[in-house]
Amino acid sequence: MRTRVVLGIVAVALCLLIGQTGVNDERASAAAALRPGGPAGLPGGQCPKRGGNLIVGQSGEPTSINPHRFGDQNARNIIIAIFSTLVEHDLQTYAIRPSLAESWTVSRDGLDWTFKLRANVKFHDGTILDAEAVKASLERSMEPASGRTAPLLTRVKSLEAKDPRTFVIHLSQPDRILLSTLLDVYIGPAGVTTERLGEAPIGTGPFKFVRWDRNRQVVLDRNPDYWRPGLPCLDRLTFRTIPEDSVRSQQLRTGQVHVSSSGLLGEMSNLASAGLVLHTPPSGYNMGLYNIHTNTRREPWRRQEVRQALSYAIDRDAVSKALFGFMSVLSNPMEANKRFLNPQAASFNKRDLDQAKQLLSAAGFSAGVDGGEAIVCGLGFQFNILGQLVQSQAAEAGIRLRLSILDVGTYVARTLGNRRGEYDIAVCAMVPKPDEYDLLNHPYAKLFTQTLGWIDQRREFYDLLDAARSTPGESAYRQAITELQRIAMEGQAEIIVGGRLDPTPARAFVKNFIPHMQGNTFFEAVWIDR
Amino acid sequence: MSLRYVAQRLLHGALVLWIVATSVFFLFRVIPGDPAAMTLGFDAPPEALTALRTEMGLDKPLHVQYATWLFRLMRWDLGRSATSGNAPVAGLVFPSLWRTLELASLSMILAIVIAVPLGMLAALRVGSAIDQVARVVTTIGFSMPTYVLGIAALLVFAEMIPLLPSAGYVPPSEDLVLHLKYLILPAASVGLVMAARLARFMRAGMLDVLSQDYVRTAYAKGLPRWRVNARHALPNAILAFVTEVGVNFGLLIGGMVVIEQVFTWPGLGWLMIQSTLNRAYDVVQISVLICAAAFVIVNLLVDVSYGILDPRIAYE
Numbered sequence: 001m002r003t004r005v006v007l008g009i010v011a012v013a014l015c016l017l018i019g020q021t022g023v024n025d026e027r028a029s030a031a032a033a034l035r036p037g038g039p040a041g042l043p044g045g046q047c048p049k050r051g052g053n054l055i056v057g058q059s060g061e062p063t064s065i066n067p068h069r070f071g072d073q074n075a076r077n078i079i080i081a082i083f084s085t086l087v088e089h090d091l092q093t094y095a096i097r098p099s100l101a102e103s104w105t106v107s108r109d110g111l112d113w114t115f116k117l118r119a120n121v122k123f124h125d126g127t128i129l130d131a132e133a134v135k136a137s138l139e140r141s142m143e144p145a146s147g148r149t150a151p152l153l154t155r156v157k158s159l160e161a162k163d164p165r166t167f168v169i170h171l172s173q174p175d176r177i178l179l180s181t182l183l184d185v186y187i188g189p190a191g192v193t194t195e196r197l198g199e200a201p202i203g204t205g206p207f208k209f210v211r212w213d214r215n216r217q218v219v220l221d222r223n224p225d226y227w228r229p230g231l232p233c234l235d236r237l238t239f240r241t242i243p244e245d246s247v248r249s250q251q252l253r254t255g256q257v258h259v260s261s262s263g264l265l266g267e268m269s270n271l272a273s274a275g276l277v278l279h280t281p282p283s284g285y286n287m288g289l290y291n292i293h294t295n296t297r298r299e300p301w302r303r304q305e306v307r308q309a310l311s312y313a314i315d316r317d318a319v320s321k322a323l324f325g326f327m328s329v330l331s332n333p334m335e336a337n338k339r340f341l342n343p344q345a346a347s348f349n350k351r352d353l354d355q356a357k358q359l360l361s362a363a364g365f366s367a368g369v370d371g372g373e374a375i376v377c378g379l380g381f382q383f384n385i386l387g388q389l390v391q392s393q394a395a396e397a398g399i400r401l402r403l404s405i406l407d408v409g410t411y412v413a414r415t416l417g418n419r420r421g422e423y424d425i426a427v428c429a430m431v432p433k434p435d436e437y438d439l440l441n442h443p444y445a446k447l448f449t450q451t452l453g454w455i456d457q458r459r460e461f462y463d464l465l466d467a468a469r470s471t472p473g474e475s476a477y478r479q480a481i482t483e484l485q486r487i488a489m490e491g492q493a494e495i496i497v498g499g500r501l502d503p504t505p506a507r508a509f510v511k512n513f514i515p516h517m518q519g520n521t522f523f524e525a526v527w528i529d530r
Numbered sequence: 531m532s533l534r535y536v537a538q539r540l541l542h543g544a545l546v547l548w549i550v551a552t553s554v555f556f557l558f559r560v561i562p563g564d565p566a567a568m569t570l571g572f573d574a575p576p577e578a579l580t581a582l583r584t585e586m587g588l589d590k591p592l593h594v595q596y597a598t599w600l601f602r603l604m605r606w607d608l609g610r611s612a613t614s615g616n617a618p619v620a621g622l623v624f625p626s627l628w629r630t631l632e633l634a635s636l637s638m639i640l641a642i643v644i645a646v647p648l649g650m651l652a653a654l655r656v657g658s659a660i661d662q663v664a665r666v667v668t669t670i671g672f673s674m675p676t677y678v679l680g681i682a683a684l685l686v687f688a689e690m691i692p693l694l695p696s697a698g699y700v701p702p703s704e705d706l707v708l709h710l711k712y713l714i715l716p717a718a719s720v721g722l723v724m725a726a727r728l729a730r731f732m733r734a735g736m737l738d739v740l741s742q743d744y745v746r747t748a749y750a751k752g753l754p755r756w757r758v759n760a761r762h763a764l765p766n767a768i769l770a771f772v773t774e775v776g777v778n779f780g781l782l783i784g785g786m787v788v789i790e791q792v793f794t795w796p797g798l799g800w801l802m803i804q805s806t807l808n809r810a811y812d813v814v815q816i817s818v819l820i821c822a823a824a825f826v827i828v829n830l831l832v833d834v835s836y837g838i839l840d841p842r843i844a845y846e
Contacts, residue, residue, distance in 0.1 A: 061804055063569055063613045069582070071571020145585050147570035147578030198616055212615060214622055215796035215804065216699055240698070242794050243804075246681065247697045254689055256696060377572075408571075409563030409809045417567040417579060430572070447575050 042512065042525050047233035052528035054234050054510065056521065057248045057257035059380075061215055061241045066198025067186035068146040077261050077521045078218050078239055082124075083186035083203030084227075086115060086134065087179050091514040091522065092282065094434045096179050100129060100187055100204065100227075101167075110174030110472060111157075117165045121227040123189050124208040131161035136190035138169070143194060151446070152181040155469075174470045176477070177437050206232035206524040216241060233527035245380070252276055252505055258528075259506040259513065261521050265326055265382050271505045278503035279515045286328050286336055286499025287519050288431035290319075290386055291443060292374075293415065295424055296493050297453035300371065304457075305363035306399070307492035310371070310425075311348040312356035313397035314390060316498050322385050328499035333432065333439040334485055336499060336517075340436035340478065342485040348492070356397035368398030372424030375404045377411040379428070386497065387427045401425070415451050429500055431518045440484050441465060443494040454493035461487045539833070543826035550822040551603070554815050555596055561809070564588050565612045568808045586612055599815070608816055613808040622801060623816050627783075629699070630790070630797035633716055634782040640721030641728050642775065648725070649732020650767075653740060654759065664729065671726025680719040680792040687715060697794040716793040720786070724778060731774045735767040742766075769839055776832035780825040 042048075062075035067083050070076060088099040098104075101115040121129035138159050141149040155175045160168040169178065187204060188197050201209045204227060207220035220237040240257060242248040249267035251257040253274040264271065272278060281287055292310070294301040301307060311331060320327040331348035334341045360369060371394060376387035384405055391401045401424075406414070414422040432442030445465055449455050455462050461484060468480035488494070504515050509530045516522060566582040567574065574582075583589050587598070602609060608619035652664040688696035694711050702709040739745060740763055748758045786799035794800075798817055805813035 061808075062615065063571070063808055064615050066615070069569055071567075071569055071574060144581035145570075145578055147574035147582070150578055151575045195616060212617075213796075214614065214617060215626065215801060216794075240794075242697065244697075244792055244794070247684065247792060247794060250684060250689055250696055251698075254692060254696060256698070407563075407807055409568055409807060410561070412567045412572060412574075413562035413564070416572075416574060416576060417563060418583070419562050420576065422562075428572075447572075450576055 042231075046230050047525075047527050048511070049527045049529055050233055051235045052530075053236035053238055054523060054526065054528060055238045055240055055256070055258050056523075057242045057251060057260040058239050059245070059248070059262045060243055062218065062239075064198055065201050065209070065212065065218065066194065067188060067201065067203070068140045068143065068149075068194050069198065071147070073262060073519050074239070074241075078220070079186060079201070080205070080520055081207040081220055081237055081523055082201050082205045082209055083188065084121075084205050085185055085187060086182045089183065089434075089516070091516060094285070094517065096183065100134075110470075111171045113169045113171070113178060114162070115167045115169075117167060118227060119165060121204050122225040123204055124202045124223060125189065126225075127189055128164075129187065129204055130164040130190075131167040132164075132190045134167045134187055135159045135161045136192070137185060137187045140188070140194045140197070141185045146194070149181060149184050152177065152184075174472065176469050176471070177435070177441075180433055180435050180438060183433070207234075207237050228524070232524050234523060237523055252507070255507060258510050259504065259521070261504065262519070263380050263502070264505060265323065265380065265502055268324060268326075268503065268505070275508060276505045277508050277510070278505050279513055280501055280503045281515045281517055284336075284338070285434065285517050286330075286501055287515065287517055288429050288500040289330075289333055289336075289443065290327065290429050290497040290500060291427075292390065292495040292497060293423075293426040293428075293448060293452055294493055294495065295421060295426075295451070295453060296457060297421065298372065298424055300363065300365065300369045301424060302457075303363045304491060305359040306365070306369060306371075307495065308346075308348075308490075309356040309359040309363070309397055310394055310399055311492045311495045312352045312359065313393050313399065314348070314495070314497060315351040315393050316349060317351070318393070319386060319389050319497060322389060323382055326382075326501040326503065327497075328501055330499050331496050332485060332489055333443055333496050334436060334481075337434060337436050337439055340439075340481050342482040342489075344482075345485040345489040347489070348495075351393075353397055360398050365398065368400060371399045371401045373404055374401040374425045374427055375406050375411060375414060375423045377426075377428035378405050378407050382502075383428065390427055390497075416447060420451055421453070434517050436481050437469065440481070440488060443496065444488055448494065452493045454491060458487060458491055458493075461491070536830070536834070539830050543823075543830065546826055547819060547822055551600070551815060551819050552596070554818045555599065555811075556592070558809070558811050558814060559592055559595075563809045565809050565811060568613045568810075599812075609812045611805070611810045611813045613810040614805070614813065619812045619816055622813055623798070623820065626796060626798045626801040626817075627820055629795065630783055630786050630799060633713065633720070633786060633790070633795060633797055634779060636713060636717040637720035637724060637782065638775065638779055640717060641724035644722070644725035645728035645732050646771075649729040650736055650759070650764070652729070652733045653736030656737060661733075664733070668726040668729045668733075671723055672730060674723060674726075675788075676719055676723050677788045677792050679723060680716065680789055683715050683719055684792070697792065699794065699796050712793075712795075716789050716795050719793075720782065720789055724782070727778070728771070728774060732767065732771055735770045736763060739763045739767045765839065769836065772835055772839065773832055776828045776835075780821075780828040783821055783824045 058074040060074050062078055063072055064070045064075050065078050067079050084100050086099060086101040087096050090097050100118055102118045104113055104115045106113050142153050144150055155171045155173055156169055157172040158170045162168055189202055206223055206226050208223045210219040210221050212218045218239045222232055222235050245263055248260050249264055252260055294307050296302055316329040320329055329349050332345055376383050387403050387405060391403045394401050413419045415426050430442055432438045464480055464484055468477060471477040471480055506513050509528055511527050511529045513526050566579050566586055566588060570578055610616050611619050614622055648664055652661045655661050684696050687694050694714055698712055700708045700712055745763055748762050786797055787803050790797045790800035802814060802817045
């Protein structure tokens with residue numbers, strides 16, 4: 001009897017709770033799995049040592065420090081030190097966890113997301129974070145020119161600042177990737193224009209903007225009012241622009257620079273022998289994908305057999321060796337998220353030259369085919385190597401390519417910009433988020449729907465991708481992701497060559513640096529131990 | 531020298547600058563890519579690019595963009611650079627120009643200090659061991675790319691024997707000594723290569739003058755050797771040398787691109803290369819105009835200095 005009463009009370013309490021918050025079963029369990037945000041890698045959440053100025057060498061001047069309008073990693077590294085987001089990645093598991101949002105609930109129909117904001121969070125100018133600031137930040141992110149996030153927020157119907165600590169996003173249709181999108185929505189104060197925020201960035205992040213000495217450095221200071229008590233460990237963070245790889249490497253070796261945020265693949269042996277620590281992403285993860293876009297609106301890339309032939313012709317093991325092993329062999333982007341990997345989907349991990357030749361013959365090119373111009377983004381020496389290997393390996397299968405290594409501006413213009421589509425194949429790298437949806441959305445849809453032109457051939461892929469975003473049930477969603485992989489791997493419109501494993505070199509006294517899958521550098525919990 | 535001549539030269543200079551400005555404006559519009567694409571980078575969907583291009587006025591017809599820019603330029607409104615965090619163009623270009631002038635001046639002073647005595651000595655002792663050594667050294671210096679010397683200097687003096695900081699910049703207002711330390715390696719790299727070039731020129735100039743009749747006459751009159759060299763040969767040889775220095779100084783201002791890149795010296799050359807890569811149209815246009823203006827002004831100053839150095843030269 002007593003047990004029944006207890007069970008009854010528990011059941012009623014649960015019903016009340018669910019009714020009150022409106023969380024459906026699946027999402028409730030997902031939310032329960034989330035842990036409150038805490039610094040990774042710090043014993044007891046406290047810095048073992050405090051102080052110091054960490055100097056980060058960057059490969060170029062940031063084009064902007066505007067959190068809503070930036071396009072390069074050098075800018076992103078600075079922005080993520082100044083701004084916080086509603087949610088964030090756990091740097092070790094890549095689960096999405098609370099950040100400025102303490103918690104959230106989702107309505108039963110998946111259309112209303114209510115976020116409870118953390119209390120007493122201060123912006124760098126001393127004002128308190130409230131729902132109005134979050135609303136203004138979302139609005140800025142939804143401006144058409146906010147390239148990074150605006151196209152992913154099209155399902156947002158309205159935004160509501162319910163009370164100072166409660167913020168609601170109303171959607172026009174359910175959106176599985178909302179939380180993932182919010183990882184890129186940087187929260188700034190209300191009443192500031194996007195332009196102004198770019199000139200004087202004010203966030204709630206671990207570091208405050210001090211000054212930008214153009215063509216030299218961006219200086220940030222510790223935010224003493226940071227909402228994670230006791231953090232950051234460093235007093236100052238200096239992002240120094242050093243475009244020459246050899247000079248950046250030399251400055252790392254001599255200690256003038258403590259961390260290099262990018263590149264230097266060709267300098268790794270020098271750096272390792274000089275005692276620098278090479279930080280690589282956690283095992284099984286990578287820092288983006290080397291990829292080949294094919295222009296499926298042009299011959300011969302219109303033909304699936306030719307695309308498959310090129311993918312089979314690529315010797316991914318040889319490419320990995322040429323890149324000193326800093327590339328993981330994979331052809332399915334989902335290999336970076338094994339939980340959703342479809343093992344039945346075609347794999348091109350093993351080179352098969354005979355198969356490549358057979359496919360070309362089946363396409364009517366038994367004597368080989370002119371593949372046109374292969375443009376390569378000139379982002380560093382590894383891309384030159386990659387382009388040359390793709391050219392020579394394709395030639396072995398009978399696909400002749402003309403190689404053009406382009407500066408970034410020209411590459412962007414010809415793939416996405418005002419001269420879009422002026423290429424036959426394009427060799428570069430991309431940085432999808434580690435979630436299963438973005439691993440498909442990023443390579444095949446997000447940016448490249450038009451430039452790949454594959455939508456003309458496989459409309460069903462894009463319809464299914466769009467539908468999966470709203471799919472409520474886990475099994476149906478998983479099925480959709482499985483099917484999407486099958487179509488993508490069969491189509492090979494985007495050929496994945498491998499996973500980037502570029503290490504981040506740092507001086508040995510730089511402690512607790514955890515590399516991120518998207519190449520971001522987080523310094524919140526880094527300390528200096530000299 | 532008449533004021534009319536100077537005015538005429540200035541007018542020609544203005545015409546040259548307008549041609550340069552117009553050429554650069556249209557040349558940059560032909561190159562693929564634009565500031566919008568560079569601001570949003572690889573992650574920019576086409577719709578966002580279109581929106582930002584409209585916001586930046588890049589969707590307007592070229593002639594409208596050109597007229598707007600020229601009109602603004604005439605009012606000395608240099609605008610803001612979208613791909614440099616929306617910084618005022620003047621705030622980017624002029625501090626960079628100053629830093630390049632500082633580096634170029636120091637390099638040139640070093641070059642002159644080495645080249646003049648070395649060239650003179652080689653010419654006065656033509657065929658001697660000194661001349662042979664000078665010729666070999668200057669040939670090596672002349673044929674060595676500045677950046678090779680720069681990187682070698684970095685490795686030796688900043689890594690193997692860490693006497694100097696490798697690369698970077700500290701404003702003199704922040705730390706004058708460190709500022710000068712940062713200046714030494716790039717200035718020496720440029721200055722030594724330039725010295726080799728100028729020393730060869732000085733030697734050739736002196737040899738030419740020393741074979742002239744008036745020098746022979748001076749010797750015949752029994753004047754001391756030093757006096758003939760200092761009073762008769764050097765002033766005449768220096769005339770062509772000054773022209774060479776002027777031309778090279780103009781070249782240096784626009785030609786510091788590589789050395790500034792190697793030494794992370796945030797001068798005009800570095801700004802130009804970064805701005806070209808970032809398609810910062812306004813910044814590149816103004817930077818190129820400044821380089822062209824430097825040529826025009828230096829050439830004018832060289833011509834003016836002729837009149838001062840050699841009273842026989844007069845301009846009508």
